[in-house]
Amino acid sequence: MSLETVVVLAAGEGTRMKSTTPKVLHEISGLTLLGHVLHAVSGLKGKNLCIVVGAGRELVEAHVAQIAPHATTVFQEHRGGTGHATQLALAGTSSQGTVLVLAGDTPMLTGASLEALLEVHHKGKFAASVMTAEHPDPTGYGRIVRSEDGSLLRIVEERDASDEEKAIYEVNSGVYAFDGVKLAAAIGKLKNDNSQGELYLTDVLEILRNDGGSIAAVLIEDFIEILGVNDRAQLAESAALLRDLINDNLMKAGVTIVDPISTWVDSTATVESDVTLLPGTWIAGSTKVASGAVIGPRSTLLNCTVASGAQVIESHCTGAVIGANASVGPFTYLRPGTQLGTSSKAGAFVEMKNAVVGDGSKVPHLSYVGDATIGEGSNIGAATIFVNYDGVEKHHTVVGDHVRIGSDSMLVAPITIGDGAYTAAGSVITEDVPPGAIGVARAKQRNVLGWVLRKRSGTKSADAASRHDDGKKG
């Protein structure tokens, strides 16, 4: 027998999350809870993938269409329990082969454990096989009740369990492999005679056993894998465990993580060996960091690409491409469309958006660069603003190669500063500056001699000025 159908149960309201977002759409480590589960099943060779949706149906369906377009969804209008949800899923699929059923709220599951469960299930030709684990705090989970010979008798939910049963540490993961034909025959026999008045999928195991089927309870080593997320505390707990797992793997692969507790790398991000991650750093989304880069302390990179040898200090970057040996920060905000060339710089208190900065060009301090193309080897003086917005539309600025923009220049777009050109400090540049020219656009200075003694007499400034002949003039 081989795997035919994978059913993911994701229709519950997630009442305990107290959220307007459906539970399975809450995120940890760059993926939704459902995304983690679908990632775990993605390597299995099941023919059909069916996801039962209910609460927040439109949102969950839209998400499924995005991350698993080959999946079908089945709508469960009212919460009737995990057994009811599985009934609905099976109604639309063939009962041949093996049916794997799992919940959409167990993000730590791995494909390897699912394969191990399927292997036991197929080898032993079981009617059903359930994945279990020994949990140090089994509160809230269904307990695995075994008979004296060790075989599985039934699963009892916490709410329906006796004190004796509550003392059992072996819990139900909510992951099951079924003989599809036997499951189809048994699932119609479910009854809702439990404290929640629901059809429990767990009860199918007892039905199959009573019908003479053999059931396997496959105990996995690490209970972490089966952690279910039902509330915000469990969400944080799973996120932290996943963080530790990812950090351990990165460190084994040659990444220096100075403070693993405060360093978060999404499961969707890539960090090469010999990268250094300093405390308080979050490598998020599809970010890729190449060897030799140093990130942090306290930096966020979301959907960024960082080339080798670059450094990012105390900065927030989204959708930016940071070139080899480029330097970012401290306190820099790079927004989508920023591309920093090799050995370029976006220095302290600089914001950039939709800006291409050529190789070796530097924006060292306190500037805004929006909608711009800067050539190679140019320097943008402190406090320069690329004035890109006229109140209605955004306009583009072009700065050539080896340009020197004086400090506190306003470059009012659309405008082009030619190769090798300069602008004088404090200029409001509203017209193109030709190559090799200097643009000067500021009022000429005039000094009114003796003004302080006349207008501010008796002040410390006047005292200081009166020590000089110049100070008394005028």
Ligand code: UD1
């Ligand atoms: C369930 C199991 C429990 C197990 C635990 C593991 C049952 C009766 N209990 O409890 O033995 O230890 O998972 O995490 O199965 N769902 C639907 N439709 C419904 C009800 C639930 O699709 O009508 C989905 C939920 O969205 C969720 C999954 O099924 O993804 C499990 O439901 P949940 O309410 O979280 O069950 P638990 O109380 O965690």
Ligand code: MG
């Ligand atoms: Mg649950």
